Amino acid sequence: MNRRFINKDALIRLVLLLFALSSLLFLFTIFVFILSEGLPLFYKAGVSSITLGMKWAPTKGYFGIFPMIVSSFMVTFGALVVGAPLALACATYLSEYAGKKTKIFLKPSLELLAGIPSVVYGFLGVVYIVPLIREYTGGSGFSILATSLVLGIMVLPTITSISFDSLMSVPAAFREGSLAMGATKWQTVYRVVLPAARSGILASFILGMGRAIGETMAVIMVAGNALKIPTSLLDPLRTLTSNIALELAYATDDHRSALFSTGVVLLVIIMSLNLLANFWVKRRVSR
Amino acid sequence: MKVRFHGLLLLLLMPLVPCCHHGVQGASGGRKTTVTVAGSTSVMPFSEKLAEHFKIERPRITVDVQGGGSSAGIQACINRTVEIGMSSRELKGDEKILRQIVICHDGIAVVVHPRNPIRDITLEQVRAVYGGKIRNWKALGWIDRNIDAVTREEGSGTRGAFEELAMRKTDIDDSTMVQDSNGSVKEVVATDPYAIGYLSLGVVDAKVRALSVGGVSPTVKNIKTGKYRMVRPFLYLTMGEPGETARLFIAYVLSKEGQGILKKEGLIPVNE
Numbered sequence: 001m002n003r004r005f006i007n008k009d010a011l012i013r014l015v016l017l018l019f020a021l022s023s024l025l026f027l028f029t030i031f032v033f034i035l036s037e038g039l040p041l042f043y044k045a046g047v048s049s050i051t052l053g054m055k056w057a058p059t060k061g062y063f064g065i066f067p068m069i070v071s072s073f074m075v076t077f078g079a080l081v082v083g084a085p086l087a088l089a090c091a092t093y094l095s096e097y098a099g100k101k102t103k104i105f106l107k108p109s110l111e112l113l114a115g116i117p118s119v120v121y122g123f124l125g126v127v128y129i130v131p132l133i134r135e136y137t138g139g140s141g142f143s144i145l146a147t148s149l150v151l152g153i154m155v156l157p158t159i160t161s162i163s164f165d166s167l168m169s170v171p172a173a174f175r176e177g178s179l180a181m182g183a184t185k186w187q188t189v190y191r192v193v194l195p196a197a198r199s200g201i202l203a204s205f206i207l208g209m210g211r212a213i214g215e216t217m218a219v220i221m222v223a224g225n226a227l228k229i230p231t232s233l234l235d236p237l238r239t240l241t242s243n244i245a246l247e248l249a250y251a252t253d254d255h256r257s258a259l260f261s262t263g264v265v266l267l268v269i270i271m272s273l274n275l276l277a278n279f280w281v282k283r284r285v286s287r
Numbered sequence: 288m289k290v291r292f293h294g295l296l297l298l299l300l301m302p303l304v305p306c307c308h309h310g311v312q313g314a315s316g317g318r319k320t321t322v323t324v325a326g327s328t329s330v331m332p333f334s335e336k337l338a339e340h341f342k343i344e345r346p347r348i349t350v351d352v353q354g355g356g357s358s359a360g361i362q363a364c365i366n367r368t369v370e371i372g373m374s375s376r377e378l379k380g381d382e383k384i385l386r387q388i389v390i391c392h393d394g395i396a397v398v399v400h401p402r403n404p405i406r407d408i409t410l411e412q413v414r415a416v417y418g419g420k421i422r423n424w425k426a427l428g429w430i431d432r433n434i435d436a437v438t439r440e441e442g443s444g445t446r447g448a449f450e451e452l453a454m455r456k457t458d459i460d461d462s463t464m465v466q467d468s469n470g471s472v473k474e475v476v477a478t479d480p481y482a483i484g485y486l487s488l489g490v491v492d493a494k495v496r497a498l499s500v501g502g503v504s505p506t507v508k509n510i511k512t513g514k515y516r517m518v519r520p521f522l523y524l525t526m527g528e529p530g531e532t533a534r535l536f537i538a539y540v541l542s543k544e545g546q547g548i549l550k551k552e553g554l555i556p557v558n559e
Binding site (some may be wrong): 059224225238 | 440478
């Protein structure tokens with residue numbers, strides 16, 4: 001009797017392990033797939049002519065995606081400028097000031113914000129933000145500015161929830177100690193709690209960057225997708241992800257491989273961002 | 288979006304579609320058969336319309352129309368994944384092994400916002416705008432405001448035809464905005480008063496205004512008489528002899544009725 005229980009337990013353990021490993025398998029499959037499709041072109045055209053090339057005309061043999069790499073980072077930075085202060089303020093309020101009732105109301109609405117499909121954000125961007133920018137600042141409205149605004153809202157939930165968690169994990173003793181020393185609430189938050197949660201907050205920014213750089217649909221709709229490196233806030237731009245999605249439908253041969261090469265570059269960037277975020281979190285734990 | 292989705296779907300399904308669609312036994316035998324048509328997203332809406340009408344005439348034959356783009360359609364046709372390929376550009380190089388049937392002609396219209404007072408543009412001006420030499424509406428005789436030029440993405444059949452017919456050797460400038468379907472180009476031009484774009488004549492409607500090019504407006508009459516030059520063929524492609532059902536569909540498209548449908552959609556019928 002007893003033995004059978006143990007066997008069943010072991011079996012369940014094994015099955016669960018297999019399922020858990022399947023996620024690794026998916027990751028591996030995607031890796032192999034993207035690399036096998038994208039790497040040949042790196043050999044053929046040269047790594048530098050792809051990653052540092054300025055001209056993208058894949059049907060004519062130019063595969064430069066440097067402007068898109070730059071553009072991707074520009075909108076990601078823009079999204080952080082828009083989203084990070086808001087998100088941090090939101091997380092601080094939630095963890096330090098909010099009462100139970102506000103929390104019950106605010107937290108789910110943030111999660112809802114994360115659940116809205118990106119195409120909806122893009123649509124709102126096209127219908128409201130783009131015309132507003134066109135009207136008040138000139139230019140076509142399809143711009144870094146519009147993209148940063150839309151992405152800034154989209155990264156809110158990511159940054160807020162991760163910074164919130166790291167703020168909550170600051171031991172209550174820190175706050176009590178600070179308050180006992182006569183510090184005001186704001187002094188405690190600003191000088192004690194926020195610095196203590198610093199690495200977690202940084203990690204949340206980096207993960208927010210990952211979210212922004214990977215976003216595709218909303219970006220295609222509001223960015224204008226021009227190939228040039230933008231020189232003003234009102235210039236249109238094309239990111240790495242939108243390049244793939246825009247041209248996938250019609251691409252054949254080298255053009256198709258070039259899109260996968262774009263994917264390889266994107267993969268490398270996102271992996272580095274994740275590693276960086278993990279590094280920050282680890283540092284917090286070890287300290 | 289729909290377009291892109293179709294493209295993806297096509298790519299995913301390609302290995303799954305059995306090659307036994309050549310429904311030779313179909314049609315006459317009274318069994319239900321399917322003809323798969325895929326390719327250019329410019330031709331797709333018209334093929335869908337033709338397929339609907341064809342269904343009324345031959346209820347047992349289903350014509351399955353998919354997008355994917357000219358190049359994908361041509362490839363799928365060569366690989367015999369689809370029976371009929373659709374292309375909105377001429378075949379090049381190796382692709383010429385396919386049999387091509389011109390089902391109609393389509394004009395490419397240069398369009399602006401309806402509030403734009405400009406009515407006419409020369410081909411040289413179009414080239415200068417898209418080549419990045421003219422960036423301000425002032426140079427075209429309107430207000431001092433940047434031109435928001437919109438083009439299609441690399442690989443699109445409409446872009447290919449536009450490059451060939453209007454741009455010739457000039458490259459489209461990198462600062463030009465890019466949209467990935469006739470629909471989204473139209474949407475941008477319809478909402479931005481300072482935009483200029485180019486569209487398949489078949490999809491031009493009241494939301495945008497088609498300019499005359501060098502004094503010739505893009506009308507069916509001007510295209511037929513050869514006055515309006517920005518014209519491209521819409522092609523149906525088959526690998527070798529088409530199967531019985533495919534042949535029936537192609538015959539229907541070329542028939543008086545099929546051509547009438549295309550004409551009503553703003554396209555220029557063949558052999559009248």
